Amino acid sequence: MSLFEEFEQHIMKIESNIDSWISKLGLSYNHFAVLYSLMYSEEKNDLCTQKKICDEWYIPKQTVFNICKEYREKGWIEFAESAQDKREKILRLTDIGREYAKPIYQMSSQLSDKIFAKFGKRKTAQLFALLTELDELCKTEIDKIERKNENPI
CATH class of the missing domain: 1.10.10.10 (Winged helix-like DNA-binding domain superfamily/Winged helix DNA-binding domain)
Known part of the structure; x- marks a missing residue:
């Protein structure tokens, strides 16, 4: 998995x-x-x-x-x-x-x-911060793949 x-x-x-x-x-x-x-x-x-x-x-x-x-x-x-x-x-x-x-x-x-x-407040803040970071990483990596696919080798 x-x-x-x-x-x-x-x-x-x-x-x-x-x-x-x-x-x-x-x-x-x-x-x-x-x-x-x-x-x-x-x-x-x-x-x-x-x-x-x-x-x-x-x-x-x-x-x-x-x-x-x-x-x-x-x-x-x-x-x-x-x-x-x-x-x-x-x-x-x-x-x-x-x-x-x-x-x-x-x-x-x-x-x-x-x-x-x-x-808990601490874990809630951590959770939301980590989810925000994961979202940004997903966007960045998907953008890289899309740009790479636009310019095939």
Whole structure:
């Protein structure tokens, strides 16, 4: 097994645990991501768009569009025009949507806080620093391979 495969297995185990927890809330990962993003944006007094959700959660545009359409039909969200780009819609929770999303958001935040508190500040900082370094190494090495392949010998 390569180190990338071993790394991926660790990530997949963590994701599986999180997916299992999300499904116990009665949601799919994608539905959770949309609700979480809407509530997070509201808590941070930030704007939320479908594009922002797609980019942050790596979810296809059509999937986010369909979930937003479903939530709009349920009366959970409303759309407003963006002042900067008339084609882009700002998403907002309605009162009903907020009642549904807020406990999910709070439970998720509490879970994250508990996990990382138990993991410890030092190890959390190390983990994120190492992941950032690994990401940069991946980008650098992939760029080298791509440049080499552009100029075949």
